[in-house]
Amino acid sequence: MEKYLVDLFATAAQEQGQAPLWIVRLYLSLFNVPLGKTLRVDMVKHLLHGQNLQGKRVLDVGCGVGDLSFILANRGADVIGLELDPQKVDCANRVAKRWHFEGLRFLAADVTKLDEMGLGQFDAIFCVALLEHIQDDVALLRQMQQMLRPGGLFVLEVPSALRKTIPEVEAADGHVRPGYIFDEVPELLASTGLRAVNRRSVDPLGLIYRWFASSRIIPGNKARRWLFAALAPIFIPLIRLTSALIKRPGAELSFLAVKD
């Protein structure tokens, strides 16, 4: 894993009181691709294959700790990451400064108020693991479509409404709906002026659910997080393998769309 990402995850984990810095750094350097979000980044990278982001103006809405924004900025894009949680924003901005990412900045903002922010037009907008948190998802999609330049790219990642879930985990994560149906999303995108040109899904066997469920055999949130992290090196390769072999919609869905 790139050193700036190790630093980002380690700093964020330490600030959220999840683990001492040295343990996170050791873990990340041993396992290279250890985090659940690795699968989301996998999908996005596949969808972006062959796209040149050099010099492009990019928006990453609901960017979390900002790892995808860093990856896009590292490809030469000029990136703004928007995130509700000011602690994550502050941490991401400090790491960006430490690693001299000139064209990368993070803003604490509510994406449902995008129209009030005056951010201008973008060549690409990324909306990864966010839409299921937003009550009026269609309004947000419309707003993002308006902020894209003609020919601009839109990358969407959402969970499948058909996957198995743990209700308390969903509620604690702030999901307002279980997810979306793979074959219905292109129509939803079309209704907001975005044409889906590629799509991809992972985890046809629902192993992400099993990964979560097996980490819950022990009590206590902190201990569960540790077990979840410890199981990642087993589950991530399995999920990658089954996703490559089995061609049916899985638990996580992603789409590349264009504004014509």
Ligand SMILES: C[S@@+](CC[C@H](N)C(=O)[O-])C[C@H]1O[C@@H](n2cnc3c(N)ncnc32)[C@H](O)[C@@H]1O
């Ligand atoms: C599941 S995380 C995904 C983070 C990141 N995109 C990723 O893929 O790792 C969802 C993020 O969206 C943020 N979020 C939720 N509602 C939001 C809103 N209205 N405006 C901005 N960010 C929001 C949450 O704080 C959280 O960090």
